[in-house]
Amino acid sequence: MQTTPTRHFYDLLQSAYDHFNAELFEGKLPHCLITLRSASRVYGYYHAGRFVSPGGQQIDEIGLHPGFFTLRPVESVLSTLVHEMIHQWQEHFGTPTPSNAHNQEWAQKMESLGLMPTGTGLPGGKKTGRSVSHHIMPDGAFLASCQTLVAGGFFIPWLDRHLPAEPETQEIATQALKEAGIEYPASEPPIKQLPTDIEGQAAVCRPAPRKAANRGRLTCPQCGSKAWVAPETKIICGVCNVFMTCPDSP
Numbered sequence: 566m567q568t569t570p571t572r573h574f575y576d577l578l579q580s581a582y583d584h585f586n587a588e589l590f591e592g593k594l595p596h597c598l599i600t601l602r603s604a605s606r607v608y609g610y611y612h613a614g615r616f617v618s619p620g621g622q623q624i625d626e627i628g629l630h631p632g633f634f635t636l637r638p639v640e641s642v643l644s645t646l647v648h649e650m651i652h653q654w655q656e657h658f659g660t661p662t663p664s665n666a667h668n669q670e671w672a673q674k675m676e677s678l679g680l681m682p683t684g685t686g687l688p689g690g691k692k693t694g695r696s697v698s699h700h701i702m703p704d705g706a707f708l709a710s711c712q713t714l715v716a717g718g719f720f721i722p723w724l725d726r727h728l729p730a731e732p733e734t735q736e737i738a739t740q741a742l743k744e745a746g747i748e749y750p751a752s753e754p755p756i757k758q759l760p761t762d763i764e765g766q767a768a769v770c771r772p773a774p775r776k777a778a779n780r781g782r783l784t785c786p787q788c789g790s791k792a793w794v795a796p797e798t799k800i801i802c803g804v805c806n807v808f809m810t811c812p813d814s815p
Contacts, residue, residue: 573722575599578629578646581719585647588710589678594653597625603632606729608645608698611652625653632729634721635759635769638751642721643711644680644701651675667697679705686738688745700742703749715752724755727770732756783809 568576578599586594598616608630615626627649634642651674655661662668672682672692680699683690687700701708735754742748759768780793785802792800792809800809 570723574601577719577722581643581646581714582627582650584714584719585643585650585707585710588713589647589706590650590654593658594650595625595657597627597653600626600628601631602628603630603725603727603729605630608633608637609649611649611656613653613656625656627653630729631723631725632727635724635726635728635756636730636732636735636754638754639715639719639721640701640708640711640751643714643719644699644707647678647707648675648680648699651678651680665693665695667693667695669693672697675699676702677706679707679709681705687741688747700747701749703747708749712750721755724759726768728756728772730772781811783811785809 582597582599586592610628612626612628614623616624618624627646629642629645629649633645651671652661652666654674655671659670659674661671667682669692675682676692679702681688681702682692682697682699684692684694684697686698691697732754756769762768781796783792783794783798783800784790785805785807786809787805787807788802790802790804790809794800801807802809
């Protein structure tokens with residue numbers, strides 16, 4: 566039976582998960598459900614116990630944004646998978662902090678496996694906090710394991726045409742890492758291998774420009790309550806019964 570695109574794609578992702586589980590986590594991570602979701606602009610996420618079977622069995626989710634598969638080298642894509650696997654490791658074998666997904670224990674595990682946590686994506690960024698990314702350490706365990714996987718034939722068979730960000734943003738990030746001294750052999754981002762058009766249509770669809778905020782802030786001159794509203798909107802403070810005003814108005 567011919568392999569379908571769905572089975573082929575997910576089998577490859579599962580093979581990558583199994584590879585890193587064996588080489589970086591001693592095969593201890595439990596099964597999870599890998600999903601492809603493009604609803605947000607993050608590279609990926611981990612959600613403990615996200616799915617449940619009719620019999621009551623719970624299973625974790627690792628979600629990956631396929632739009633970034635098009636923009637980033639395969640090594641970077643796989644580093645996101647391992648980033649989320651470290652969250653899964655902490656959930657089952659460590660001590661996660663409910664209010665802070667990236668705590669000190671998580672950061673130490675990341676670094677031990679060759680992914681340097683950083684809030685800026687560059688060396689020297691904050692290693693812990695609510696929003697923390699990482700960069701690949703050239704001499705770390707992850708890159709060596711990843712190179713073995715890619716050399717064995719791993720690749721991304723399908724690429725999302727709808728980009729979540731402009732390609733230039735990824736190029737700027739790569740150049741910034743090089744200037745900071747972080748450089749290692751990596752694959753070309755797949756977008757550079759795509760034709761410029763397919764059957765007369767653009768090969769990729771760039772993201773629509775974000776609309777500028779069209780709201781202003783009003784403040785109650787007596788109690789200081791604030792409201793963000795469309796221009797020219799008039800609001801009376803429900804506590805003081807006076808018109809709220811723009812802070813810059815006389």
